[in-house]
Amino acid sequence: MSRHQGNDKRNPGSGRQGGYKKTSHSRGNAPVRSNSSGFSRNENKSAQPKAKPAxxxxxxxxxxxxxGMCSRREADIYIQSGNVMVNGEVVTEMGYRVKPGDVVKFDGATITPEKKVYVLLNKPKNFSTSAxxxxxxxxxxxxxxxxxxxQLQPVGRMDKTTTGLLLFTNDTxxxxKFSSPNQRSSKLYHVxxxxxxxxxxxxxxxxxxxxDDHKIFVEEIDxxxxxxxxxxxVKMKTANVKIVRKIFEELDYNxxxxxxxxxAGLTKKNLPRGNWRFLTEQEIINLKNI
Structure with a gap:
């Protein structure tokens, strides 16, 4: 196989019949066929389907x-805008595949992918999520x-006095996803x-x-x-704990x-206050499928 085969975008069968070339020997004007099919047996071995990505x-x-630079959707915008380079060349092709050893620059800075980490904390009082x-x-x-x-980031925000489950990850x-107002996962609060x-x-x-002129609904309250x-x-979709507080303050309760x-389906079971644990593979799958 030619060393360029697989990277050459030309039709691998161009100039050939059926992807294989005829033998070069001739008798008069008629080509001599080396076998009953009319094609050289050795040529059968050289023709391979286009290599699949590794x-x-x-x-x-x-x-x-x-x-950790941004989401995939945002990355597409950067790529289309010409802000991404691979091995010193600007890449604007959607679907371009990076190979091991490639050097990728994002907005001029060399980047490397990290293993995704998911950590669940049972947050104690008097700790802030402020940046x-x-x-x-x-x-x-x-x-x-x-x-x-x-570099882990908290998913959502909590004030110092709020306690309970807080998720951390480097999965942007x-x-x-969970910062979106349209996020539909449920959270249960003890007030x-x-x-x-x-x-x-x-x-x-x-x-x-x-x-504040917006009607706030809860899933359950008892x-x-x-x-x-x-x-x-109180069971609600929102991850904004300020909304939970405002509901009761609106009715003159502190x-x-x-x-x-x-x-989002995660619980405090076997997770004492102030402790953290890694999510299981199944929990990660469940989060991504919400």
Whole structure:
């Protein structure tokens, strides 16, 4: 096989009949056929189907996404705009595949893909998710710093006083997905109020409340069994804990404690406060399929 075969975009059968060439010997004007088919047997061995991409090749947009720069969809825009180079040449082709050893530059910076890491933390009180205090010991990132050398980010935000489940990852696509207002995964919150929640107020929340000219709906709301009427369970789609607080503040209740009990099918089972764990393969698959 020619060393260029597989990379040559020309028709491998051009200038040939059926992809194989006839023998060069002739008798008068009629070609001499070396076998009954009229083609050389040795030529059969040289014609191979176009090589498939190697299993370790990766689409350029995924390579960029795996490097943590942006999502695959955003990477397509950068590629089309001519902001991505492979081995010193600008690549604008959609579907271009990066091979092992290729040097990829994104906006002038050399990038490398990272293994995706997914960490679930049971966040304690008095730790912030604010990007302003990333290096602070009071930032949630200080709690998961030993989980990975990769730069992890929290999925969503929590104020200092809110506790419970918080997911971290370097998977920018997953972060973008769960940051979308259209994200439809359920979260369960345990809310502790400064006084008992009146039944009529519980019904108001169940039927939907207007907050800042937007009607807010919950999936479920109820008193927590065997607890005081100030202990409420609220199930909602939103990952914005501020909305949960505002619901009760709108009805003149103060939220004393707010704890996220479940997040997109993940639970606090066997995960004490302040501890973290890696997600299982099945949990990762479930998150991506939501």
């Amino acid at each position: 299993s370790d090749d990766i689409r350029l947009n995924r390579y960029i996404s795996n490097s 302003d205090g990333v290096r602070s010991n009071e930032n949630v990132l200080s709690l998961v710093k030993n989980a990975s050398k990769s 696509e997953l972060i973008t 502790s109020l400064d006084k008992n929640l009146k039944f009529e107020d519980l019904e108001k929340v169940k039927n939907g409340l207007y907050i 008193y927590i069994e065997n607890e005081a009427k100030s202990e409420i369970g 939220v004393i404690k707010l704890d996220r009990v479940t997040f």
